[in-house]
Amino acid sequence: MEVNELQKIGVFVCWCGSNIAGTVDVAKVAETLKNEPGVVFSTDYQYMCSEAGQLIIKNAIKDNGLTGIVVCSCSPRMHEATFRKTAEAAGLNPYMVEIANVREQCSWIHKDMEEGTEKAIILGRSAVAKLNLNTPLIAGENPVTKRALVIGGGIAGIQTALDIADAGFEVDIVEKKQTIGGKMAQLDKTFPTLDCAACILTPKMVDASANDKITLYTYSEVDNVSGFVGNFTVDIRKKARYINTDVCTGCGACTEKCPSRKTPNEFNMGLDTRSAIFIPFAQAIPNIPSIDKNACLHFKTGKCGICQKTCGVNAIDFEQEDEIVTREYGAIVAATGFNPIKVDKFDEFQYSQSPDVVTSLELERIMNAAGPTKGKLVRPSDHKHPTDMVFIQCVGSRGESCREKGYCSKICCMYTAKHAMLIRDKYPDVNVHVFYIDVRTPGKNFDEFYRRAVEEYGVDYIKGMVGKVSTRSNGRLLVQGSDLLANEQLLLETDMVVLATAIEPDESVKDLATMLTASIDTNNFLTEAHAKLRPVESPTAGVFLSGVCQGPKDIPETVAQAGAAASKVIGLLCKDKLIANPCVAKSEELLCSGCSVCANVCPYGAITYEEKEVNDHGVRETRRLAQVNSAVCQGCGACTVACPSGAMDLQGFSTRQIMAEVDAICK
Amino acid sequence: MSENTNLKESILRTSGVNPKKCMKCGKCSGTCPAFDEMEYHPHQFVAMVEKGNIEPLLNSKSLYYCLTCFACVERCPRSVEPAKLVEAVRLEVIRQQNQNHLTANDIPAKLDSEIPQQALVSAFRKYAK
Known part of the structure; x- marks a missing residue:
């Protein structure tokens, strides 16, 4: 084993109450590690992370002139930062601290005291072996651009x-x-x-x-x-609107005169159409139109240009390009x-076949005063007033086939209760049925809201799922579903079916x-x-x-x-500077062959190449060498593994240090 | 109890169905075209097999009303596949010993040119043991 004669190491074994001491003989671990090379001090204590525990560490560093410490405790994710600060307060470089994880990786997974103790000693020994090769590291600083x-x-x-x-x-x-x-x-x-x-x-x-x-x-x-x-x-790519936004006043004259008016209106979920030059909705911000190139007659045929003639401020610019x-x-x-999922794979609900089967977001637009029906609830097929409506919950949520999402979309129970309540409030003659699997309404005033839909507004909640929807010869829809509580199969004739569609992250x-x-x-x-x-x-x-x-x-x-x-x-x-992580990759110039393998595997784009003059054992020549931008490097180590000539090494986790750990474990 | 456990295990093994995946939405029974003829409905098959309450299913005519149309298999959001479970319970009845309505020796006398080849093959396979 490599031993640094100048290293004076202290070992601190934590009991973590009974978390570690319950399955690890902490006194024996401390005693055994005393014999490891470089170790001059070793002790155990009930809670190393406590004020008293940290004081033991600080005093030991000062009294024994320690150059590094090993703390046998919980995962470094928990308290590595704590012990680095402790060491720093006692005058040590914080990177001269090693944690041996004898809790998550030892005491918690062993039941037998003998086994647990043996493994804790091995983990401690490996940390000591690494620490023997540690060198103090100085963290750099990076400025912060104060803009988000x-x-x-x-x-x-x-x-x-x-x-x-x-x-x-x-x-x-x-x-x-x-x-x-x-x-x-x-x-x-x-x-x-x-x-x-x-x-x-x-x-x-x-x-x-x-x-x-x-x-x-x-x-x-x-x-x-x-x-x-x-x-x-x-x-940032500013897509071409074909409008000079600096002069456009948003008067909307162009949108009224545009002769191409057959494009499905995305804002209204395709329930009506819009012009080729359009403003999505009245309160849009910015209130500036844009031209849909695929629908615009000027772009398709080279003719038209009515918007250009209409515009009083000459804001239309067909030549505009992305910037x-x-x-x-x-x-x-x-x-x-997010977006609602596409429901065209759910053939049993007839969404693609019948216009009277709509998604919840489509119903939002139907109910909205600025929507395609000016807020009047009508059947999309013939614009007649409905008398019966069926809501189906969990469409595409909580499933495990390829057409479904495995998760609960969370918002559907509440918006369905909202839709049902609003319809019953505005149109008391409409019967509303809701097929549900579970009603999930945790949240402040949420369950009360759902109960109000049932108790005050008379919405018919049915525990069960709809199996299929079909179109009848009279133009209405037939919903076949189960009522599990009554152990019945229901057949309901209805005017509209609303699918509580699952949501998914935007593409x-x-x-x-x-x-x-x-x-x-x-x-x-x-x-x-x-x-x-x-x-x-x-x-x-x-x-x-x-x-x-x-x-x-x-x-x-x-x-x-x-x-x-x-x-x-x-x-x-708020910070003017950020402390950088000093455990970053570094290339040994004399070993680097400039092959670019490291730059290709680096996920952060931290490696560049430069032509540099080197003195290789008396031979002076200019070589192409890897340079690590330490501010960008995250210390993942991918380059150190990929480098064929062994030039790349990770500071704080060098190959020598890791091999020393492995040797100590295998000893 | 142990006999029921064996029966349940056997049914789960032949069907490949895991009834624990059922979230009790009822879509199988909502979709079933034979629902009205059945004493026990598709969702009940799943729940009763899971509970080990299999005896009533073995004795119920519901077994033979399932059309094996697989609508429930197609539409089940949890991929529980109730029709496969019904089929497995049906096989459990058919495979029971001493329940035969025929013996192998009876078969030659019943041969008829109208009987499909496949039915004969099945009959021999079953009764020749």
């Missing part, structure tokens, strides 16, 4: 941006649609208070637009992200939201996750750094999560999470 980027302009993104701006920081919102507002702008009323969605959302949209700290990039997408926490560089804007940011918030999140090096789960929801303790941070430093892109949630939860993400961003932007 929010990707997505729905309620999550708007709230995050408003909160960041409120703290005095500049923030940009990138929204891929023509207007901010997101899904909430499409909703009619909101549960459980039934206030109109537009009435509470549009003031926030106006605030975001009027705030001089907030810049809106609508009809724009993130093209590229590089850099790292505090220092991101982002390319790339490059900006620097200190922090990035993903707020990319764009996949490419975005790659650009941000943020991870997504099997359902494409962005992963949080810790499911309980770090719910709004992504595992990538400087990237934060807001809204449904992290998991299904309703508006109150989204707004709360948006605020939480904003506070994390503010905490980051």
Whole structure:
């Protein structure tokens, strides 16, 4: 074994109450490790992380002139930072601390005291072996760009941006649609208070637009992200609207005169049509039209140009092209939201066959005063007033076949109760039936809301699922489903069927996750750094999560999470400098052959090459050498494994150190 | 109890169904075209097999009303596949010893050119043991 003669090591074995001491003979571990090379002091104590425990460490460092310490305790994720601070307070370099995890990786997984003790000794010995080769490391500092980027302009993104701006920081919102507002702008009323969605959302949209700290990039997408926490560089693609936004007054004359009016209106879920040059809805922000190139007669035939002739300020510009804007940011918030899933694979519900089978978001537009029917509830097929309506819950949620999502979409129970209640309130002659599997309404005033739908508004809740929907010769729909509580199969003739459709993360999140090096789960929801303790941070430093892109949630939860993400961003932007991790890769110049393998495997783009003059044992020559940008390197070690000539090494986790650990374990 | 446990295990093995996956949504019974003829409905098959309450199913005519149309298999959101379970219970009855309505020796006398080849093969396979 390699022994550094100058190293004086102290070993501290923690009992963690009975967590460790219950299955590990801590006194024996301390006693045995005393004989390891370099160890000059060894002891055990009930709680090493306590004030008293830390004092033992500090005193031992001073009294024995220790050059490094090994703490045999819980996972380094828990208390490595604590013990590094303790060592630093006693005058040691914090990277001269090694943790032997004798709790999660030892006492908790062993029942037998003898086995547990043996393994704890081996783990301690391995940490001592590594520490013998440790050298003090000095952490560098990076400046912080005091500007944040929010990707997505729905309620999550708007709230995050408003909160960041409120703290005095500049923030940009990138929204891929023509207007901010997101899904909430499409909703009619909101549960459980039934206030109109537009009435509470549009003031926030106006605030975001009027705030001089907030810049809106609508009809724009993130093209590229590089850099790292505090220092991101982002390319934003401003898609061509074919409108000169500086002069357009938003008068809307062009949209009225446009002769191409047959395009399905996305904002109204395709229930009516729009013109080729259009503003999505009356309160859109910015209130500027854009031209849909695929529908515009000028782009298709080269003729027309009526909008250009109509425009009083000459704002139409058919020659406009996409523009790339490059900006620097200190922090990035993903707020990319969701979409209802496509239900065309659910043939049993006749969605693709009958216009009277609609999704819940389509019903929102039907019920909305600004929607395709001006808020009047009518059957889409013949615009007649319905007398019976059936709601089907959990369509596409909680399933395990390829057409379903495995998770509960969380919001459907409440919005279905809302729809049922609103319909019964406005049209008491309409019978409303809801087929449910479970009614899930946790939340403040949520269950009361659902009970009101049943008790006060007489909504008929049926425990069971619909098996199939068919069209009758009289034009109505026949719903066949089970009533499990009555052990009956029901046949209900109805005018409309509403599918409580599952929600899924917006498609764009996949490419975005790659650009941000943020991870997504099997359902494409962005992963949080810790499911309980770090719910709004992504595992990538400087990237934060807001809204449904992290998991299904309703508006109150989204707004709360948006605020939480904003506070994390503010905490980051408040700092003038960030302490860098010194455990980064370093290339040994004389060994590097300039082969580029390391640069190709680096997930962070931290490695570049430069021509440099070297003196190789008296031979002077210019070579192509790998250079690690220590600010960008995250210390993952991929390059050290890939390097064919062994030139790359990770500081603090060098090959020598790791081999010493392995040798100590195998001894 | 142990006999019931064996029966349940045998049914689960032949069907390949895991009734624990059922979330009791009732879509199988909601979709079943033979629901009205059945004493025990598809969702009840799943629940009763899971509980080991199999005796009533063995004696019920419900077994023979299942059309094996597989609508429940197709539409079950949890991939429980109730029709396969019904089929397994049916096989359990058919395979019981001393329940034969025929013996192998009876078969030649009953041969008829109208009987499909496949039925004969099945009959010999069953009674020739």
